[in-house]
Amino acid sequence: MLQAIRRFVIDNYLFGEDAKFGNEDSFMETGIIDSTGILELVRFVESTYRIKVTDEEFIPDNLDSVTKLVSFIHAKQSTSVQTDRETPVQFAESSLQ
Amino acid sequence: MVSEKNVAQYLLSGKDPSRLALNFLQSPISYGALTAYAGQIAAYLLQCGARHGDRVLLVSENSLFWVSCYLGTLQAGLVAVPIAVNSAAGDLGHILRTTGAKIACVQVSVATAHASVFSGIHLITDRDISPMAAAVSQQSFSSLRSGEPSSPGYASVGSDDLAALVFTSGSTGKPRGAMITHSNIVANTESIISYLSLNAQDRMMAVLPFHYCYGASLLHTHLRVGGEVVVDNRFMYPETVLQRMIETKCTGFAGVPSHFQILLRSSSFKRRRFPDLRHVQQAGGHLAPTFVRELIKFLPGTKIYIMYGQTEATARLSYLPPDVLEDKLGSIGKGMLGVTLRVVDEQGREVQSGEVGEIVAEGANVAMGYWQEPKESAVVFRNGLLHTGDLARVDEDGFIYIVDRAKDFLKCRGEKVSCREIEEVLLECGELVEAAVVGIPDDVLGEAIKAFTVPRKNNIDGLEEHVASFCKARLPLHHLPKQIVVLPSLPKNSAGKVMKAALRTNTQIQPH
Numbered sequence: 286m287l288q289a290i291r292r293f294v295i296d297n298y299l300f301g302e303d304a305k306f307g308n309e310d311s312f313m314e315t316g317i318i319d320s321t322g323i324l325e326l327v328r329f330v331e332s333t334y335r336i337k338v339t340d341e342e343f344i345p346d347n348l349d350s351v352t353k354l355v356s357f358i359h360a361k362q363s364t365s366v367q368t369d370r371e372t373p374v375q376f377a378e379s380s381l382q
Numbered sequence: 383m384v385s386e387k388n389v390a391q392y393l394l395s396g397k398d399p400s401r402l403a404l405n406f407l408q409s410p411i412s413y414g415a416l417t418a419y420a421g422q423i424a425a426y427l428l429q430c431g432a433r434h435g436d437r438v439l440l441v442s443e444n445s446l447f448w449v450s451c452y453l454g455t456l457q458a459g460l461v462a463v464p465i466a467v468n469s470a471a472g473d474l475g476h477i478l479r480t481t482g483a484k485i486a487c488v489q490v491s492v493a494t495a496h497a498s499v500f501s502g503i504h505l506i507t508d509r510d511i512s513p514m515a516a517a518v519s520q521q522s523f524s525s526l527r528s529g530e531p532s533s534p535g536y537a538s539v540g541s542d543d544l545a546a547l548v549f550t551s552g553s554t555g556k557p558r559g560a561m562i563t564h565s566n567i568v569a570n571t572e573s574i575i576s577y578l579s580l581n582a583q584d585r586m587m588a589v590l591p592f593h594y595c596y597g598a599s600l601l602h603t604h605l606r607v608g609g610e611v612v613v614d615n616r617f618m619y620p621e622t623v624l625q626r627m628i629e630t631k632c633t634g635f636a637g638v639p640s641h642f643q644i645l646l647r648s649s650s651f652k653r654r655r656f657p658d659l660r661h662v663q664q665a666g667g668h669l670a671p672t673f674v675r676e677l678i679k680f681l682p683g684t685k686i687y688i689m690y691g692q693t694e695a696t697a698r699l700s701y702l703p704p705d706v707l708e709d710k711l712g713s714i715g716k717g718m719l720g721v722t723l724r725v726v727d728e729q730g731r732e733v734q735s736g737e738v739g740e741i742v743a744e745g746a747n748v749a750m751g752y753w754q755e756p757k758e759s760a761v762v763f764r765n766g767l768l769h770t771g772d773l774a775r776v777d778e779d780g781f782i783y784i785v786d787r788a789k790d791f792l793k794c795r796g797e798k799v800s801c802r803e804i805e806e807v808l809l810e811c812g813e814l815v816e817a818a819v820v821g822i823p824d825d826v827l828g829e830a831i832k833a834f835t836v837p838r839k840n841n842i843d844g845l846e847e848h849v850a851s852f853c854k855a856r857l858p859l860h861h862l863p864k865q866i867v868v869l870p871s872l873p874k875n876s877a878g879k880v881m882k883a884a885l886r887t888n889t890q891i892q893p894h
Contacts, residue, residue, distance in 0.1 A: 312618070313615070313616060313618055313619070315491075316443075316467065316468060316491075318618060319618055319874070320617050320618040320620070320640070320641075320644055320878075321640070321644070321816075321836075321870075321871035321872065321874065322618070322871060323618045323619070324644070324648055324815075324870070324871060325870035325871050328840055328870060331840050332840055340621060340648070340649050340650040341621060341650060343619055343620065343621050343648075343649070344619050344621050344622055345616065345619050345622065348619070349619070
């Protein structure tokens with residue numbers, strides 16, 4: 286899980302360059318993710334790990350580094366039974382001619 | 383040369399030194415402390431050999447460092463050049479060269495990431511770092527703060543003396559530095575204070591970057607009236623900002639469309655109550671009426687100001703009075719105090735009610751032109767008027783409605799189609815956080831409509847079809863998007879504005 290999230294962050298926000306990026310690094314303080322980018326990361330996590338992040342859980346303590354995110358996902362998975370699972374998101378381009 | 387107020391003096395002098403000026407997460411800062419820090423920066427800049435009118439680059443996120451360096455630069459009679467913290471090395475180098483800045487105030491993360499750019503520069507960083515070989519000299523704000531108090535007094539300035547070179551947020555083309563004088567800032571600040579009725583009890587939540595003219599205007603107006611600016615750089619976690627707004631009893635919030643769209647679609651904003659919130663300001667682009675209606679509904683008792691401005695006008699040009707917001711939904715209002723806004727045709731004549739023309743502005747807040755861009759300046763700043771490039775119509779009561787940016791039309795079947803009109807319809811479907819429309823080459827139509835959309839929910843099965851059928855019921859056939867692209871987010875610049883150029887060229891977008 287840690288590697289998958291790390292990979293997602295590196296591929297999407299660091300253009301594949303991971304040399305200086307630590308798993309403890311704050312997304313906010315390093316400035317690598319902005320306010321729409323974090324929505325994107327949460328959507329990825331929700332669809333991949335079958336969890337739902339509520340508005341109230343949308344805080345730095347839960348989401349602001351790779352390790353915090355992994356701990357948060359583990360906690361969610363262990364404490365809640367998902368009753369409203371959503372299908373994995375598939376962002377795609379379609380032509381509507 | 384007519385003597386004018388130095389903006390630093392205009393904002394800081396005569397204040398109760400014990401009152402709070404800035405409220406950072408780390409610590410609150412009083413007017414007395416801020417005045418002292420600005421004085422220390424001003425003294426150090428002059429010590430570096432800076433002379434009246436020299437440019438000083440400023441690259442930092444919103445912080446005490448940023449505000450102290452900005453005010454210190456103005457106090458010393460120098461010209462601030464504020465730049466986004468995420469600027470590329472190439473842009474930083476370009477702006478350093480074109481402005482001829484020999485001094486740069488830079489936060490450590492930027493200084494270390496782009497060390498070679500600051501070769502031959504006097505470097506001031508927010509905190510101590512190890513020596514950088516290329517810099518002419520190095521000093522840290524933290525060291526200056528702990529040193530002896532020092533202040534050179536406020537430099538005298540004339541009516542044409544520059545306070546800042548503010549590079550436009552660059553939605554199109556290369557960045558251009560608007561030349562903003564001390565008197566521009568004073569004029570714009572006075573107008574804004576007047577229509578918002580700001581006073582010393584006001585407390586603004588600032589999530590907008592101060593390098594952006596709209597963000598700077600929050601600082602100018604609230605410092606001028608002796609109010610307080612609560613600074614929070616965590617908008618990527620909106621819950622933290624909302625909670626802090628309530629805890630610090632903010633009386634004001636200001637944002638660009640994406641801030642309100644995120645708050646209304648992806649936060650607990652609608653469920654919370656803000657008992658101290660007196661007003662909300664929206665500028666920096668068009669907020670679709672559907673979102674404005676929601677703001678009205680969920681913020682009863684809070685005045686909502688829809689505004690319009692440009693960097694070339696220091697910050698703001700017009701506002702829509704809250705008492706006519708519902709009647710004149712979609713309007714940017716009328717020119718504010720001290721600003722004349724007119725909508726003119728290609729011959730410069732005012733258009734009739736209902737006709738479309740370009741907005742031109744006149745006022746003491748209009749910039750002197752673009753830095754070292756005489757040709758561009760001659761086009762945009764003609765005959766003492768700012769030609770905004772925004773197309774609009776005026777209703778029978780004189781309220782102005784922007785139709786689109788002059789360049790934000792596409793030509794479909796030879797007919798001009800407003801991107802904004804289609805975006806508004808898309809957003810009304812309720813399933814989208816954001817939408818942006820661009821034209822794509824089409825053999826038959828000339829240009830066809832391509833819509834980029836950002837869903838509010840995780841589950842997007844059938845979203846394109848839903849959006850397409852929604853549009854079919856509301857748009858004429860030739861205004862229907864030929865392509866609908868679902869994206870996790872739209873590419874934006876540092877001011878939060880959607881970069882349509884990137885959408886057109888398919889750069890900086892990351893479809894999954």
